[in-house]
Amino acid sequence: MIEVSGLTVKFGGVTSLDNMSVTFEAGTCGLIGPNGAGKTTFFNVLSGFVRPSAGSVRAFGDDLLSIVHFRRARWGVRRTFQTEQAIEELSVYDNVALVHEHAGQPRASRRTDVLDAISFVGLDVDPAGLVGTLGAGQRRLVEVARAVVGRPRLVLLDEPAAGLPDAETESLAEVIRQIPARTGALTILVDHDMSLVSGCCETTAVLDFGELIASGPTAQVLRDERVVRAYLGTAEVA
Amino acid sequence: MLDVTDSPDSPAGTASALRSPLLRRPAQPTLIRAVVIVVLLVFVLFGLPQLLSLYYVDAMTQVAVYAMVALGLGVLVGRVGLMSLGQVAVLAVGAWSAARLLFGTGQPYPLVLLEAGLVTMILGTVLLLPALRLRGLYLALITLMLAGAVTVVLATLNFPNGGGGFSGYDGNQTHIPPIRRPSIATSDPAYFRYSVLVAVVMFALVAIHIRTRPGRAWAAIRQSEPSALAAGINTTAYKLWAVALASFVTGVAGGTYAGAVHYLYPYDFPAYTSITILAVVLMGGAYNLWGAVVAGLLMQLLPALLQNWGVSNDWLTILFGIGVVQVLTTAPRGLADQFPKDMAKLGHLLMGLVRRPVPAAVPETTGGETP
Secondary structure, X not given: OEEEEEEEEEEOOEEEEEEEEEXXXXXXXXXXXXXXXXXXXXXXXXXXXXXXXXXXXXXXXXXXXHOOHHHHHHHOEEEOOOOOOOOOOOEHHHHHHHHHHHOOOOHHHHHHHHHHHHHHOOOOOOOOOEHHHOOHHHHHHHXXXXXXXXXXXXXXXXXXXXXXXXXXXXXXXXXXXXXXXXXXXXXXXXXXXXXXXXXXXXXXXEEEOOEEEEEEEHHHHHHOHHHHHHHHOOOOOO | OOOOOOOOOOOHHHHHHHHHHHHOOOOHHHHHHHHHXXXXXXXXXXXXXXXXXXXXXXXXXXXXXXXXXXXHHHHHHHXXXXXXXXXXXHHHHHHHHXXXXXXXXXXXXXXXXXXXXXXXXXXXXXXXXXXXXXOHHHHHHHHHHHHHHHHHHHHHHOXXXXXXXXXXXXXXXXXXXXXXXXXXXXXXXXXXXXXHHHHHHHHHHHHHHHHOHHHHHHHHHHHOHHHHHHOOOOHHHHHHHHHHHHHHHHHHHHHHHHHHHOOOOHHHOOOOHHHHHHHHHHHHOOOOHHHHHHHHHHHHHHHHHHHXXXXXXXXXXXXXXXXXXXXXXXXXXXXXXXXXXXXXXXXXXXXXXXXOOOOOHHHHHXXXXXX
């Protein structure tokens, strides 16, 4: 369980997150909102790249903000980025293994864990092949494999389906749905694809101009009048 | 690239099934590569000194030294993305420390090289510690300034010449003893072989780093620092590690240089040489270990050739200038990466010509039929 209370982030005169208080219970939770609403800023706070000016984040009882950024992977925070960040010059195996080894996972289980993660995301390639030879969809899967390898406790997916064709989004959704059951991690999914969000997330929170405007069961949130007005535009919802 | 050490103790059932795709990795190219390296090394160690005059043997010793310098800079530029223009100062520190130890103690040469490397590693790391917050042009500028500062310090301190005290310099000395070489390698050809072996050890050291944990961490840092942090990599520590390794290798190169030339002077290490070093590293290829060898050849063999042919060394500056622009536009990963590709292309072209002598006739006839 992630309890966010009074989280405020300011960049100069711009308030990116304004007194955000929300609780992510368990399973896969959606986080949606228009561009610039503060979704990625929220992820950056959880990753430790951005220091909030006020507020606190308690994750499974720990004060997450007190952990130094590079130690958070060891604690169990994993994430993907909007622009895919798989390392071209390393093999698929090494890409995943480097998260495993730097997140303090035991050496003895590295090979099985890494190959497990690669097959879990449905990546059907030679693990020894270089990531530079893969297509965009497969690189996304490498990133997801990096996020689930070892023992993640909090998986942050930042627009994982951006730029993917429908068929690949469909299989990615299948993988995302299985993350909580498989790893026991709480997953927070940010995406603009409403069918992906409603297909994967039991609960969803909505940000608009740094303010939390709704949170609760996904279906209910997507019908919320304020959400429709601020983000979805029309009442047409997948 | 793979972590093979942790396989034996993984659970038997699933592990063997999972491991199989990795074992299918082609072992042939690695074997061929190893054989090529060994043959090349044997030729360089035993063939070259026989074939070359002493003039070129000396030049090749310098190639070995500068290949190590390029190797160190390659770690910084190619692996971590840190531009340093201070490598010549690091080389000078290594040479100074080795010379001081060689005059002051009777330690065996390999030990002196190791100590010179360690001293340089500590100094290089401490000097660059505050600069690590910078990147790109700013880091390059700071390191160039540091190189300039070291040159000034060396000009006052002087290189050890057998005197006493900390500096080991005695300005009133009438007979200046040469810096000694290892007893097994006093002649020029023998010292050339010695330098090559030292370089091989350094290349192996760097190769091991690149293929294991630090290498993966560096690759992640070069890709993107936030992504590396999110993967749990202590980016500051690994950048320092790269700086320490590069300084160590360059320090050992300095120690090798000291024995090669016998006498050291501050004007052997002008700050602008660092720029030439960066240029040849970019030309040779910073992402490739062979690139360091190419860089060494460009840096030391080319001037020796030009001098022997009676061509002014000023042409070299122009040549390197054109070379860097040319390489960065057409082969950004350097000559060591581009050359095999070009050779392969040429090979395919020639094979194609041999196998199908009349391909040109086919499109002509079909072209005639279609309208």
